[in-house]
Amino acid sequence: MPARILDGRACAQEVEAGLAPRVAILTDKGVTPHLAVVLVGGDHASQVYVKGKVRACARVGIKSTNIEVPVTIAFSDLLSTIDELNADLTIHGILVQSPLPPRMDELEVSERISVQKDVDGFHPANLGLLVQARKGGLVPCTPAGVLHMLEWGGVEIASKRVVIVGRSRIVGMPLALLLARKGVDATVTIAHSRTPELPAVCCEADVLIAAVGVAGLVKADWVKPGAVVVDVGVNRIVDADGESRLSGDVDPAVAEVASVITPVPGGVGPMTIAMLMQNTVTAAELQSA
Ligand code: NDP
Numbered sequence: 001m002p003a004r005i006l007d008g009r010a011c012a013q014e015v016e017a018g019l020a021p022r023v024a025i026l027t028d029k030g031v032t033p034h035l036a037v038v039l040v041g042g043d044h045a046s047q048v049y050v051k052g053k054v055r056a057c058a059r060v061g062i063k064s065t066n067i068e069v070p071v072t073i074a075f076s077d078l079l080s081t082i083d084e085l086n087a088d089l090t091i092h093g094i095l096v097q098s099p100l101p102p103r104m105d106e107l108e109v110s111e112r113i114s115v116q117k118d119v120d121g122f123h124p125a126n127l128g129l130l131v132q133a134r135k136g137g138l139v140p141c142t143p144a145g146v147l148h149m150l151e152w153g154g155v156e157i158a159s160k161r162v163v164i165v166g167r168s169r170i171v172g173m174p175l176a177l178l179l180a181r182k183g184v185d186a187t188v189t190i191a192h193s194r195t196p197e198l199p200a201v202c203c204e205a206d207v208l209i210a211a212v213g214v215a216g217l218v219k220a221d222w223v224k225p226g227a228v229v230v231d232v233g234v235n236r237i238v239d240a241d242g243e244s245r246l247s248g249d250v251d252p253a254v255a256e257v258a259s260v261i262t263p264v265p266g267g268v269g270p271m272t273i274a275m276l277m278q279n280t281v282t283a284a285e286l287q288s289a
Pocket of ligand 1: 167171217273
């Protein structure tokens with residue numbers, strides 16, 4: 001029987017709807033949650049991602065400001081732009097769209113954003129709170145979205161064996177911390193490009209999460225029958241007929257083996273945006289308390 005599809009769009013809609021009362025309370029206090037998005041250069045894919053975030057802001061009642069700077073901007077000027085946004089009391093969240101030009105240090109950018117406005121959750125202080133399993137930090141959006149979608153879909157996580165393929169600071173690593181937390185209680189394995197016998201490692205998973213960036217990497221025979229499969233990957237590929245389309249990291253044939261699967265598009269992507277909205281509202285609440 002083909003896998004049940006976890007509908008990320010439906011789940012994201014519920015998250016966004018749940019933010020309305022919180023936005024209303026802020027508005028009553030004279031506070032409009034406000035997200036600043038910095039885009040360096042005119043990369044088409046990044047522009048599409050930014051547009052999606054701006055549209056979500058409008059749906060939720062968050063004000064958004066786009067700051068587009070040329071790809072030639074000096075790194076010091078980009079940091080100065082972040083300093084200005086940090087100092088602007090009307091702005092509650094700051095996001096610098098990835099990827100940055102290779103000459104720029106993304107870690108330095110993450111560290112420059114004020115911890116309270118770090119709605120991506122990439123500042124070392126927010127990641128440190130995640131490591132310590134402490135409340136009050138802003139959690140990276142994609143990992144938070146994956147966990148929320150699994151819970152929403154009724155997927156049991158406690159005591160399950162989770163394998164995450166990918167160990168990035170944006171997805172794989174914080175997701176592992178989130179799932180291994182007390183109260184979530186998964187037993188987590190992190191795999192990566194140097195993991196020997198990757199298919200066999202994946203086969204051990206009750207919940208298999210692919211966050212790699214290689215289209216169709218995870219094959220049907222890497223998946224234990226009945227496992228839950230989460231596909232974080234977003235890869236642009238060109239079909240045999242010359243059509244360009246999005247593909248996840250999971251081969252479509254996996255849907256015949258898994259019990260539950262997330263689609264691409266329409267799975268983790270909308271959840272990432274919904275969690276960004278949630279983080280922005282949380283940041284506005286914390287800054288206006
Ligand atoms: P990174 O490139 O930062 O990390 C990729 C990870 O995959 C690395 O840990 C790498 O291993 C591992 N890897 C690469 N190739 C292989 C392989 N052949 N076998 C096993 N492991 C491998 O990517 P991100 O984490 O930023 O993103 C991963 C994917 O998720 C991308 O497709 C990205 O577009 C997508 N994404 C989707 C989001 C969404 O909202 N849906 C949000 C963010 C990302 P190593 O560390 O050894 O190099």
